[in-house]
Amino acid sequence: MEETITPAIKISDVRKRYGQHEVLQGIDMEVMPREVVCLIGPSGSGKSTLLRCVNFLEVYDEGEILVEGALMGYEMQYNGTRRRAGEARIRDSRRDLGMVFQHFNLWPHMTAMENVTEALISVAGKPRATAEKKGMECLERVGLAEKAHSYPAKLSGGQQQRVAIARALAMEPRIMLFDEPTSALDPELVGDVLQVMRSLASDGMTMLIVTHEMGFAAEVADRVVFMEGGSVVEQGPPDKLFHSPESPRLAAFLKSWTHRNGQVA
Amino acid sequence: MDALTTFLLRWQSFLAENGPDFAAALWVTIRISMVAIVCGLILGFAAELGRRICPWLRRPVACYVEFFRGTPLLIQLYLLYYGGPRVGIVLDAEPAGMLGMSLYAAAYFCEIFRAGFESIPEGQREAAHCLGIRPWRRLWRIELPQMAQIVLPPAVNQIITLIKDSAVLSIITVAELTKTATRIMNISFEIVMPLCLLALLYWIISEAVAVVSGKAEARLTRHLTR
Numbered sequence: 001m002e003e004t005i006t007p008a009i010k011i012s013d014v015r016k017r018y019g020q021h022e023v024l025q026g027i028d029m030e031v032m033p034r035e036v037v038c039l040i041g042p043s044g045s046g047k048s049t050l051l052r053c054v055n056f057l058e059v060y061d062e063g064e065i066l067v068e069g070a071l072m073g074y075e076m077q078y079n080g081t082r083r084r085a086g087e088a089r090i091r092d093s094r095r096d097l098g099m100v101f102q103h104f105n106l107w108p109h110m111t112a113m114e115n116v117t118e119a120l121i122s123v124a125g126k127p128r129a130t131a132e133k134k135g136m137e138c139l140e141r142v143g144l145a146e147k148a149h150s151y152p153a154k155l156s157g158g159q160q161q162r163v164a165i166a167r168a169l170a171m172e173p174r175i176m177l178f179d180e181p182t183s184a185l186d187p188e189l190v191g192d193v194l195q196v197m198r199s200l201a202s203d204g205m206t207m208l209i210v211t212h213e214m215g216f217a218a219e220v221a222d223r224v225v226f227m228e229g230g231s232v233v234e235q236g237p238p239d240k241l242f243h244s245p246e247s248p249r250l251a252a253f254l255k256s257w258t259h260r261n262g263q264v265a
Numbered sequence: 266m267d268a269l270t271t272f273l274l275r276w277q278s279f280l281a282e283n284g285p286d287f288a289a290a291l292w293v294t295i296r297i298s299m300v301a302i303v304c305g306l307i308l309g310f311a312a313e314l315g316r317r318i319c320p321w322l323r324r325p326v327a328c329y330v331e332f333f334r335g336t337p338l339l340i341q342l343y344l345l346y347y348g349g350p351r352v353g354i355v356l357d358a359e360p361a362g363m364l365g366m367s368l369y370a371a372a373y374f375c376e377i378f379r380a381g382f383e384s385i386p387e388g389q390r391e392a393a394h395c396l397g398i399r400p401w402r403r404l405w406r407i408e409l410p411q412m413a414q415i416v417l418p419p420a421v422n423q424i425i426t427l428i429k430d431s432a433v434l435s436i437i438t439v440a441e442l443t444k445t446a447t448r449i450m451n452i453s454f455e456i457v458m459p460l461c462l463l464a465l466l467y468w469i470i471s472e473a474v475a476v477v478s479g480k481a482e483a484r485l486t487r488h489l490t491r
Contacts, residue, residue: 057391091397099395105388109410118406119396164392171396 008206014063025230036207038217041227098168102180104160106152112163113148138166158189178209214264290445298428300363305370313378333372346437362434381412414485421478425471
């Protein structure tokens with residue numbers, strides 16, 4: 001087994017500062033193809049910032065992030081230094097990445113179908129009919145074919161988030177990034193969204209998920225990464241991480257979580 | 266009965282004598298207002314878009330907006346019409362009025378557009394970034410349609426204000442409604458009739474703008490109501 005596989009995402013010594021405050025203090029981690037990785041940790045630990053650095057919605061200051069082997073957000077110059085890549089270059093680098101946001105970020109003046117097909121038409125250059133066929137497939141995949149012509153305001157939070165997932169899937173990304181996809185939902189709506197994510201995982205989608213759903217992480221993740229204070233404190237398979245944490249900080253975090261929410265799976 | 270007949274007869278002869286002058290003046294007011302509105306919207310939008318795209322334009326645009334919002338239209342028009350020739354800008358009264366009103370309107374529209382852009386949650390732009398949607402497409406498909414409904418009510422307000430503000434042009438001798446009404450007052454010694462007619466005409470224009478914009482607003486907010 002000497003064959004090397006290119007990681008889907010490779011993060012090396014990534015640092016980011018807001019003024020004096022270093023929110024990412026040298027992060028190293030990898031996500032392998034078809035792997036599902038959950039990022040957990042208290043709020044303010046930098047997990048969302050890290051996720052947003054992966055598709056360069058946030059600019060990282062040092063270190064590097066390779067997506068499918070390509071440097072994200074920067075380009076190397078002949079003298080060996082690097083500089084911010086241009087917008088067009090960054091758009092290119094994002095092609096393999098799908099993003100799902102905490103607050104869905106659907107475009108409210110467009111129907112579910114229009115939300116899903118917008119990029120298919122304007123970015124992938126598909127004719128409207130083809131785009132709508134593809135759009136319908138994606139909406140079916142998240143169980144919302146019958147809502148294709150509804151505006152977001154007429155959908156529940158869970159349905160909106162599923163439309164947002166369909167919108168990202170339409171562009172056929174190789175990697176999906178989820179930024180607390182269920183945190184803005186009423187508890188009874190969380191299940192449907194998690195179900196869609198579960199089915200994506202079982203289809204072999206590479207996924208990096210920032211989440212507070214420990215039960216989901218325990219069940220679906222191949223690996224769980226615990227962050228605190230801008231660093232990765234501990235990572236490993238969910239079984240080990242949730243049941244025999246090595247670091248006292250993770251143990252304390254899990255204890256307070258269990259105290260509020262009951263046992264993790 | 267007698268009083269009413271007299272009243273109607275007075276109006277009839279007043280209108281017969283001055284109606285054509287008022288009609289011509291009405292057209293001048295509408296013409297200048299339309300130019301100011303269209304140029305103001307274009308210039309205001311360009312200024313706002315410019316400062317969003319190029320950081321170095323922020324300060325000049327801010328100065329522009331502050332100056333034109335911070336000083337009376339009357340003074341701006343005086344400066345342009347009477348001060349302009351000192352620096353080689355020689356314009357007839359009407360073009361000077363159009364230019365002055367356009368510059369003045371652009372400053373207000375610029376701020377209205379800023380509010381429009383700021384009303385769109387950053388997340389919607391991020392979603393567009395993530396999907397690889399280009400900036401112009403994003404502007405056209407995502408930002409402008411949503412901005413329209415935010416921008417429309419204050420813009421209509423501004424348009425109506427602008428039409429009424431065009432009365433100020435009378436002081437730089439433009440033969441628009443107010444100038445014409447005062448001229449007629451001076452030569453006919455009628456006070457009430459010209460002023461009533463003047464008020465009525467401004468009111469009709471404003472009302473027409475309000476009706477049209479009400480329809481536009483209903484159309485733009487379809488996605489919220491159905």
